[in-house]
Amino acid sequence: MRVDGHALIKALRQLPSQMQKSTLASGSRAGAKVLAERARALAPTDTGELRRQITVGTGRAKRGSARHAVYFKGERYRVAHLLEFGTAHQPAQPFIRPAIQQAAEEAIQAAALAVGKNFAKNAEKVAGAGGRAHVLRGLKADARSRAFRSRR
Numbered sequence: 268m269r270v271d272g273h274a275l276i277k278a279l280r281q282l283p284s285q286m287q288k289s290t291l292a293s294g295s296r297a298g299a300k301v302l303a304e305r306a307r308a309l310a311p312t313d314t315g316e317l318r319r320q321i322t323v324g325t326g327r328a329k330r331g332s333a334r335h336a337v338y339f340k341g342e343r344y345r346v347a348h349l350l351e352f353g354t355a356h357q358p359a360q361p362f363i364r365p366a367i368q369q370a371a372e373e374a375i376q377a378a379a380l381a382v383g384k385n386f387a388k389n390a391e392k393v394a395g396a397g398g399r400a401h402v403l404r405g406l407k408a409d410a411r412s413r414a415f416r417s418r419r
Contacts, residue, residue, distance in 0.1 A: 278386065286389040291333035292325075293385040298378035299323045299335035305366035305373075306337060311350055320344075337363075 279287050303323045310318045320341045326334040339347050353359030 278390075282386070282389050282393060286393070288333060290382055290385040290389055292335070294378035294382035295333040295335040296323060297381035298374040299337055301370050301374040301377045302366055303337045305370040306363055309362040309366050309369075311360045311362065316341075317347065317350070 279290060282290065300323050303321050307318045307321050310321065312318065317339070320339045321337065322340050323335055323337055326336040338344070347363075349357070350360045351363050352361075
């Protein structure tokens with residue numbers, strides 16, 4: 268799947284700012300969830316506690332953007348980096364970096380799909396409310412055809 272950033276930005280600017288933010292946040296969260304699932308699958312399983320504590324949460328984002336992060340809740344965050352990179356006495360058991368390498372394309376596709384769905388929903392809300400209907404009538408179809416093209 269190819270995402271045309273210019274067409275997406277142009278389409279998003281037609282929405283009210285809160286809808287822009289929610290649209291971007293939906294994509295950010297969807298991509299982070301894919302990466303978290305892969306990290307859980309690859310995490311070392313001594314007790315299984317590390318896997319259970321991998322989660323997705325919001326991060327600080329610049330204005331006009333969204334950020335979600337994969338992180339460790341609870342006490343296991345103190346040892347995750349030691350497992351990932353190893354120590355002088357224990358070899359590395361990487362699971363975060365391989366998860367990112369293996370699931371990057373899938374995460375991008377999940378994010379693009381979520382943004383497309385959320386954009387369509389928000390565009391219909393705005394058009395239904397009569398707010399910017401004259402601008403958004405053809406925009407939804409245009410954004411789907413240009414901003415989210417499949418490379419098949």
